[in-house]
Amino acid sequence: MSSLNIATAIFASLSFGLLLAALASDYWVEASDHSGLWQFCKGLTCWSYGMDVHGYIHATRAFLLMGSIAGAVSFFSLWALFCHSYIGSVSLAKIAAIASLVAGLCALTAMSIFTGVYDSRFTVGHYGWSLGVGWASGPLFLLTGGLAFQIQTGRAM
Numbered sequence: 001m002s003s004l005n006i007a008t009a010i011f012a013s014l015s016f017g018l019l020l021a022a023l024a025s026d027y028w029v030e031a032s033d034h035s036g037l038w039q040f041c042k043g044l045t046c047w048s049y050g051m052d053v054h055g056y057i058h059a060t061r062a063f064l065l066m067g068s069i070a071g072a073v074s075f076f077s078l079w080a081l082f083c084h085s086y087i088g089s090v091s092l093a094k095i096a097a098i099a100s101l102v103a104g105l106c107a108l109t110a111m112s113i114f115t116g117v118y119d120s121r122f123t124v125g126h127y128g129w130s131l132g133v134g135w136a137s138g139p140l141f142l143l144t145g146g147l148a149f150q151i152q153t154g155r156a157m
Helices: 003-024 055-080 092-121 129-156
Strands: 039-042 045-048
Touching: 003 055, 003 092, 003 129, 055 092, 055 129, 092 129
Parallel strands: none
Antiparallel strands: 039 045
8 A cells, every 4th residue: 555545545535525515515606695506595595496597507517417426436446446456457546547537627617617607697796615616626636637547557567
């Protein structure tokens, strides 16, 4: 068990946790109220959007959900590396690296869609902590993918 394996698993955990926090929270935009991808809140009362939302919300949700699935694959693959190195003939490090890169690209795409459309359409309020957490998860997943490729390269030698 190398320090690179431990660091990569920690980065995967942090990235995955940040992505899930961004996906689930309602503080993407704040003013006198706050809203997220799933509901709008005014004070202590919240209303669910349902399916009647702008297309950019659906696109953001879709990319974050795809990123979450890829992030989960990366997370579990990297932690499984402490017990096994391969599933059949495929390296868990390679699976984790590819999944991390996909998760990072999906997260960055989702954040870009939301930020670009929201910024150009609305001027009321400011971005909340959830959006910042989502933006942080993308580069962290890309870093995790790079570290996982380093693990794969080290095992191949």
